[in-house]
Amino acid sequence: MRPPLIEAVPNFSEGRDTARITRIVRRVEETPGIEVLDLHSDPDHHRSVLTLWGPPGPVVEAMMELARACVEEIDLNQHQGVHPRIGALDVVPLIPVRGITRRELVQPALELARRLAEELSLPVYLYADLAQSEGRRELAAIRRGGFEGLREKMRDPAWQPDFGPPTPHPTSGATCVGVRGYLVAYNLYLATSDLAVAREIAARIRSRDGGPPGVKALGFALPTAGAVQVSMNLTEPERTTPLMVRRLVEELAEQFGTRVTHGELVGMVPAEVVEAMLRQSFADNFLAEKILDWRRWQEK
Amino acid sequence: MRPPLIEAVPNFSEGRDTARITRIVRRVEETPGIEVLDLHSDPDHHRSVLTLWGPPGPVVEAMMELARACVEEIDLNQHQGVHPRIGALDVVPLIPVRGITRRELVQPALELARRLAEELSLPVYLYADLAQSEGRRELAAIRRGGFEGLREKMRDPAWQPDFGPPTPHPTSGATCVGVRGYLVAYNLYLATSDLAVAREIAARIRSRDGGPPGVKALGFALPTAGAVQVSMNLTEPERTTPLMVRRLVEELAEQFGTRVTHGELVGMVPAEVVEAMLRQSFADNFLAEKILDWRRWQEK
Numbered sequence: 001m002r003p004p005l006i007e008a009v010p011n012f013s014e015g016r017d018t019a020r021i022t023r024i025v026r027r028v029e030e031t032p033g034i035e036v037l038d039l040h041s042d043p044d045h046h047r048s049v050l051t052l053w054g055p056p057g058p059v060v061e062a063m064m065e066l067a068r069a070c071v072e073e074i075d076l077n078q079h080q081g082v083h084p085r086i087g088a089l090d091v092v093p094l095i096p097v098r099g100i101t102r103r104e105l106v107q108p109a110l111e112l113a114r115r116l117a118e119e120l121s122l123p124v125y126l127y128a129d130l131a132q133s134e135g136r137r138e139l140a141a142i143r144r145g146g147f148e149g150l151r152e153k154m155r156d157p158a159w160q161p162d163f164g165p166p167t168p169h170p171t172s173g174a175t176c177v178g179v180r181g182y183l184v185a186y187n188l189y190l191a192t193s194d195l196a197v198a199r200e201i202a203a204r205i206r207s208r209d210g211g212p213p214g215v216k217a218l219g220f221a222l223p224t225a226g227a228v229q230v231s232m233n234l235t236e237p238e239r240t241t242p243l244m245v246r247r248l249v250e251e252l253a254e255q256f257g258t259r260v261t262h263g264e265l266v267g268m269v270p271a272e273v274v275e276a277m278l279r280q281s282f283a284d285n286f287l288a289e290k291i292l293d294w295r296r297w298q299e300k
Numbered sequence: 301m302r303p304p305l306i307e308a309v310p311n312f313s314e315g316r317d318t319a320r321i322t323r324i325v326r327r328v329e330e331t332p333g334i335e336v337l338d339l340h341s342d343p344d345h346h347r348s349v350l351t352l353w354g355p356p357g358p359v360v361e362a363m364m365e366l367a368r369a370c371v372e373e374i375d376l377n378q379h380q381g382v383h384p385r386i387g388a389l390d391v392v393p394l395i396p397v398r399g400i401t402r403r404e405l406v407q408p409a410l411e412l413a414r415r416l417a418e419e420l421s422l423p424v425y426l427y428a429d430l431a432q433s434e435g436r437r438e439l440a441a442i443r444r445g446g447f448e449g450l451r452e453k454m455r456d457p458a459w460q461p462d463f464g465p466p467t468p469h470p471t472s473g474a475t476c477v478g479v480r481g482y483l484v485a486y487n488l489y490l491a492t493s494d495l496a497v498a499r500e501i502a503a504r505i506r507s508r509d510g511g512p513p514g515v516k517a518l519g520f521a522l523p524t525a526g527a528v529q530v531s532m533n534l535t536e537p538e539r540t541t542p543l544m545v546r547r548l549v550e551e552l553a554e555q556f557g558t559r560v561t562h563g564e565l566v567g568m569v570p571a572e573v574v575e576a577m578l579r580q581s582f583a584d585n586f587l588a589e590k591i592l593d594w595r596r597w598q599e600k
Contacts, residue, residue, distance in 0.1 A: 005597050037595060053597065097592070182592075186583065242582050265583035271593035278574065281581050282542050283486065283565035292397070292482075293571035294594065295337060297305050297353065 003055040004100035006108075007037075008063060009267055010092045012070050013085050015046040020073050025050060027069040033058030040266045044222040045231075046081025047090070049185065051267040053097060056108040063092050063112055067120055067175065075171040076147045082220040083231075084143045086150050088172035089116075091139060093128070094179050102129055105179045113177045117164030120172075123154070124163040128178035132162055139176060140216070147173045184237040184273055185266035188230045188249050192258040195221040198228035201252045205230070205245060212240040212248070227261065237273040243280055303355040304400035306408075307337075308363060309567055310392045312370050313385050315346040320373050325350060327369040333358030340566045344522040345531075346381025347390070349485065351567040353397060356408040363392050363412055367420055367475065375471040376447045382520040383531075384443045386450050388472035389416075391439060393428070394479050402429055405479045413477040417464030420472075423454070424463040428478035432462055439476060440516070447473045484537040484573055485566035488530045488549050492558040495521040498528035501552045505530070505545060512540040512548070527561065537573040543580055 014020050021041055025048075029036050034054035041048040052062060067089045074088035094109050096102055106129065113124045131137040135158070145153045150168045153159045160166055161174060168174055190198055198219030205211040214236030220229045230249055234240060242263070250260050271288045278286040288294055314320055321341055325348075329336050334354035341348040352362060367389045374388035394409050396402055406429065413424045431437040435458070445453045450468045453459045460466055461474060468474055490498055498519030505511040514536025520529045530549055534540060542563070550560050571588045578586040588594055 002597075007592070035597070037592075038590065053595075098597075246582070263583040264585055265590060268590050268592040268595075269586075271591050274574070274578065274591050277582060278577065282546070282577060283563040285564055286569075288591075288593070290338065290565060290568050291571050291574050291588075292307070292337075292568040293588070295353075295568075297302075297335070297398075 002099060004104075005053055005097040006056050006059055006100060006105060007051065007053045007095040007097050007268075008059050008092060009049060009051050009095070010063060010066055011047055011049050011085075011090045012066065012074070013047055013076060013079050013081070013088050013090055014074055015041045015048050015081065016043045021048055024066065024069040024073055027065045028052060028062050031058060031062035031065050034062045038267050043224045044081065044220065045083040046079060047083050047085065049266050056100065056105065059094070060108055060112045060115070064115055064119065067116055067122065071120055071122075071169070071172045076173050077171060079147070082222070084140070084146055084218075086143050086147050086168075086173045087122070087175045088169075089122075089175045091127075091176040091178070094177075095182060102179055102181065106130060109177055109179045113163045116175055116177070117161075120169075122164050122169050122172060123161035123166070123174040125174060125176045126162040126178065127176050128180040130178050139178070142176055150174060181235075182237065182270045182273075184234040184242055184269055186232045186234055186242045186245070187264040187266065188232075188246060189222075189225065189227045189261045189264070190230065190253055190258050191261045192228060192256075193221070193226065194258075195219060195228050197253075197256045197258060198230050201249055201256070202230050204252055205232075205248055212244065214240045215245060237270070238276045241273060241276050241280060243277045302399060304404075305353055305397040306356050306359055306400060306405060307351065307353045307395040307397050307568075308359050308392060309349060309351050309395065310363060310366055311347055311349050311385075311390045312366065313347055313374055313376060313379050313381070313388050313390055314370075315341045315348050315381065316343045321348055324366065324369040324373055327365045328352060328362050331358060331362035331365050334362045338567050342383075343524045344381065344520065345383040346379060347383050347385065349566050356400065356405065359394070360408055360412045360415070364415055364419065367416055367422065371420055371422070371469070371472045376473050377471060379447070382522070384440070384446055384518075386443050386447050386468075386473045387422070387475045388469075389422075389475045390443075391427075391476040391478070394477075395482060402479055402481065406430060409477055409479045413463045416475055416477070417461075420469075422464050422469050422472060423461035423466070423474040425474060425476045426462040426478065427476050428480040430478050439478070442476055450474060481535075482537065482570045482573075484534040484542055484569055486532045486534055486542045486545070487564040487566065488532075488546060489522075489525065489527045489561045489564070490530070490553055490558050491561045492528060492556075493521070493526065494558075495519060495528050497553075497556045497558060498530050501549055501556070502530050504552055505532075505548055512544065514540045515545060537570070538576045541573060541576050541580060543577045
């Protein structure tokens with residue numbers, strides 16, 4: 001029987017110093033039993049998104065190693081980036097891949113949360129499937145105010161952490177831990193430096209403001225890239241695919257007298273989403289198993 | 301060491317009688333050592349495209365079984381379809397996948413051609429890499445005139461077959477055998493029944509008439525589907541991707557007051573082409589290994 005397999009997509013607050021990023025990621029890679037799938041670092045976000053997978057036990061160990069490395073390497077008091085964050089290890093989403101349900105993943109995820117608090121004195125907020133109240137389901141609510149506002153925010157009894165000390169870690173802030181399903185993290189770059197345009201487009205495509213289902217979006221200025229960006233999490237990516245959202249953003253960009261220069265995938269994309277996109281754009285009868293190299297020759 | 305792996309994409313002239321198609325395909329499936337990947341049957345083309353793979357020896361055996369089944373089951377004198385054809389087993393393209401070059405595949409392909417002639421009395425034309433003269437490189441030239449014109453065409457010494465008898469098989473015509481690289485067979489359906497529109501669009505996108513590189517195209521009327529079709533072979537599908545061609549056809553369709561209703565992939569598509577399409581339409585940094593389910597978890 002194959003062991004259960006989960007994915008972790010931790011986000012940590014270093015996106016510029018490649019030597020530091022390499023040291024941090026190496027600690028994860030050296031954890032037995034896991035495999036790193038992707039690393040996406042952005043200097044303007046000043047943030048890295050790591051994607052890895054393995055059985056729950058090794059993934060929890062790898063996340064503990066990552067947290068230790070982040071506490072050692074990162075000082076949020078010295079950190080400025082365009083992406084909202086409250087922690088050196090800002091957020092650890094855990095996602096079932098195979099042989100385990102979201103419900104069954106709650107237990108190992110809570111174990112990780114407890115250990116982050118006990119072993120590293122980090123305040124931990126539980127979000128998504130782990131949220132203990134409706135107001136903590138969305139990462140955006142927990143992160144509002146950022147690291148800079150966290151000390152003040154935590155004075156409010158409503159914002160006591162689910163695990164750990166009642167005040168921020170002095171250099172590492174707090175960490176969010178959640179269990180969720182797949183999402184696609186997707187950025188579109190615009191041929192303008194006008195942040196207001198990116199923000200307005202982000203507002204118009206957001207589900208909660210009347211956009212299509214499963215779209216979370218923010219507009220960012222990217223001084224290093226010399227552009228602005230609509231940065232999205234697509235939480236129902238088979239229903240509202242990245243291609244659908246891109247077409248919408250392209251239309252809105254045109255209305256604002258600009259255009260989309262390119263798209264960027266952060267991390268991995270599920271095969272079902274690739275299938276849905278290629279059915280929409282290429283061939284209605286497309287299936288992932290029609291990719292020749294996808295099929296493996298079975299020796300007989 | 302892994303054995304060399306090749307793909308065969310035989311086209312045979314039965315696309316309507318599902319019982320007959322099943323009998324024919326079963327003979328291929330029962331050949332030891334090969335795996336059938338895809339079957340695409342079209343009633344208007346009155347033609348099926350089978351995709352299979354395996355080592356060269358088993359694939360040649362499978363093609364002999366297929367040819368025997370086609371000779372037994374198909375009578376071209378009773379056959380009418382919109383797609384050009386000269387044979388019951390009309391064409392057998394062989395494509396290297398792994399561990400074998402196009403040059404090395406010539407020998408097994410010639411062995412197949414020789415056996416089709418000797419064991420089944422089929423005239424065989426060699427095309428693509430196997431072509432013995434420039435005029436036989438393109439399938440379209442060999443097929444011009446169809447089964448109906450084949451007896452007359454073969455009276456011309458220039459059109460003697462490369463193997464087999466100097467006259468058509470009475471019910472099975474002749475068979476083309478070739479070695480080539482990957483191509484993508486791709487159809488676009490238009491929201492009109494005007495065949496002239498499909499033919500004009502096909503003419504405008506064809507490489508030899510000034511269209512982008514690697515595009516072969518024909519316009520077909522599809523009475524069963526109640527539509528017309530631009531039917532294409534894309535022979536440089538990483539350079540001129542199906543998405544690029546679809547956009548071109550969409551623009552031309554609009555000029556003719558119609559539109560593309562859907563796209564259809566015939567057979568398989570190489571991963572490199574999927575990558576190229578998703579880089580163009582979705583994310584510039586897309587790679588096939590970013591498909592989560594594409595990656596296999598390596599037990600450690």
